[in-house]
Structures are given as C-alpha cells and as structure tokens.
C-alpha cells in the first residue's frame with residue numbers, strides 16, 4: 001500500500017529538520033521498506049510570503065487528500081507584524097480545525113542516555129514512556145458563553161464555559177483505548193468529577209467505552225492527584241486520557257519530566273474515514289521554529305524523526321519500522337552523539353557534538 005504524505009516544513013528550523021526525515025523516507029522508498037508518496041506544501045510564514053495566507057486552500061486540499069501530514073514548525077520575528085488572520089500560527093490552527101483533529105497525543109519518553117537532564121532523579125524517569133491523550137477541540141477553551149462582562153460598579157465578570165457532549169468523550173476515550181492496545185493496555189482517565197459536571201459525564205462515558213475493550217484496564221484518577229502522581233512516580237502510567245485544559249497542563253508537565261522538550265514528538269488525530277478506517281492525522285515536533293538558531297546547522301532533528309516514527313506507528317501500521325526508528329534514536333544517544341541543545345554545559349565524557357545533518361545521517365545509518 002502506498003502512503004500519501006504531505007510535508008509542511010514551515011519556518012525557522014522546520015525545513016532543516018524536515019530535510020533529514022525526507023532523506024530517510026527517500027531511502028526507505030529506494031529500499032522498498034514501505035512505499036511513500038510525498039508532496040511538499042507551504043505553511044506559516046513561508047506560505048504568507050509566497051501566497052499571502054498562512055495556509056492556502058490548495059494546500060488544505062492536499063492535506064485532506066493525504067494519509068498523514070508531517071508538520072515542521074511555524075513562526076518567527078519576521079512575521080510579527082502580519083495581520084492576525086494570516087499570522088503563521090493561523091496555518092496550524094486551520095489545519096487542526098479543517099482536518100477535525102480532536103485528539104492530541106503527547107508521548108513523554110525518557111531515553112536512558114538523557115535521564116540526567118531531568119530535574120527528577122534518574123530512577124524516577126529512566127525508561128519513562130507515557131502517552132498523554134488530550135481532547136483538543138472542546139472544553140473550556142471553546143465553550144460559549146465566553147466573555148468579559150462589565151458589571152458597572154468598577155467590577156467585571158469573566159466567563160469561560162466548560163462543555164462536553166457524550167460523543168466528544170466517547171471518541172477521545174476510543175482513541176486512548178485503541179492506542180493502549182498497542183502498548184501496556186492500561187488507560188488512566190483524569191477529570192474532576194468531585195467538583196465538575198463535565199467530570200461526572202467524562203467519568204461515566206469513559207467507563208462505558210472502556211467496557212467495549214475487555215483487554216484494557218481503566219483507572220479513574222482526579223486530575224489534581226494525577227498531576228501529583230505524574231511527578232512522584234510517572235512510570236505507573238501507560239496512557240492518560242483527559243480533557244483539553246487538564247491535558248494542556250499535564251502534557252507540558254510530562255514533557256519536562258524528560259528534561260528535553262526539544263526531543264519530543266506529537267500527533268493529532270481525527271475521526272476514522274468511513275471507507276478506509278484511517279484517521280486523519282498530523283505529526284509534528286512539540287518544539288517551535290527556533291528562529292534563534294535557524295540556518296546555523298545546530299537544530300536537533302530528533303523530535304522530527306520521532307514524529308515520523310509516530311506516523312509509521314499510528315497511521316501506517318508499520319510497527320516494526322517505528323520500533324526500529326525509536327531504537328536508532330536511542331542508539332545514537334547511547335553512542336554519545338549530541339546536538340548542542342542536549343549537550344551538557346562544558347561537554348561531557350565520551351560525548352560528541354554533531355550538527356543537524358550529522359545527527360540525521362547517524363540516525364539513518366542505524367535505522
């Protein structure tokens with residue numbers, strides 16, 4: 001089966017790290033390891049400069065027709081003054097919205113070679129592999145009414161509204177359970193049913209949906225206690241499923257446990273296609289466009305490689321290739337290769353600094 005990939009490299013270091021992954025895809029095609037049909041598109045500042053929009057209708061059509069979108073990063077000081085509707089980040093938001101990407105997957109993986117970069121003790125984080133599944137299109141960030149009212153007497157009232165419908169909870173919990181099947185088969189649902197109606201419904205729906213998965217164990221943890229447990233002993237978790245707000249915070253906490261934000265991939269998934277069962281999907285590094293180092297050959301391409309690894313795993317069903325890629329990343333780190341961002345200050349014993357291309361080539365060689 002041929003997999004259609006849309007490559008949206010974007011701005012800053014986006015094109016540099018995307019080029020390293022593209023070289024891997026080309027090599028896999030040449031070796032007959034999967035069959036990928038790649039198209040390039042513009043997004044963010046690059047699209048604004050060329051087409052006057054953050055993402056064009058033509059690029060959107062390509063994204064809709066693809067099996068997966070690989071996204072680099074967007075933005076930078078160059079576009080600080082552009083109109084709000086066409087600012088680089090608007091491209092990312094339109095992609096998410098028009099592709100219906102309601103599930104945000106943020107793995108927190110701690111490679112043994114980097115365990116000392118965490119602010120927690122090595123034994124707490126070494127080998128950590130937890131996946132946070134965050135609801136991305138509902139909840140308090142979008143619920144109406146959302147306003148600041150003037151009460152007249154020098155007082156104002158700010159209103160945000162948390163709304164969740166049954167179907168929104170059903171589909172995100174299904175994503176979590178489907179993913180858990182490919183992992184340790186444990187899902188932890190986090191909400192605050194003790195103080196929120198949406199938490200009560202979330203809890204009830206999660207229990208019912210998980211019941212459709214007899215091989216999956218579901219636990220319920222209050223989100224505040226969950227945050228505490230995530231920092232105390234994160235390895236107790238496999239898949240965490242939670243709402244937009246709690247997921248926003250918990251996934252950033254989980255990312256920092258690994259100590260290397262610049263290494264982490266993410267995925268956003270939509271509903272399964274009626275005909276093929278495939279979910280719309282976009283894969284991207286957690287980090288941004290890093291304009292401060294763009295063009296200097298020091299960007300770490302690992303988050304971009306790991307994002308492609310998630311596409312292999314979750315969009316293309318190429319599990320052994322995904323495992324191989326993750327192993328290749330672990331291997332280069334074990335061998336002491338480091339881009340500048342993951343090199344301890346003052347260097348380190350047996351560590352070798354490499355640039356973007358050097359790291360990319362090393363990963364491809366070990367794949």
Ligand code: ATP
Nearest residue numbers: 075262287288289290291292293298299300301341
């Ligand atoms: P955004 O708003 O898009 O998230 P940001 O300004 O918050 O962007 P980044 O663009 O991720 O954050 O950059 C934060 C810091 O991390 C910068 O100093 C940048 O150079 C560094 N950084 C980010 N990604 C990488 C990478 N892949 N390799 C090396 N350094 C990186």
Ligand code: MG
Nearest residue numbers: 286287288289
């Ligand atoms: Mg940021």
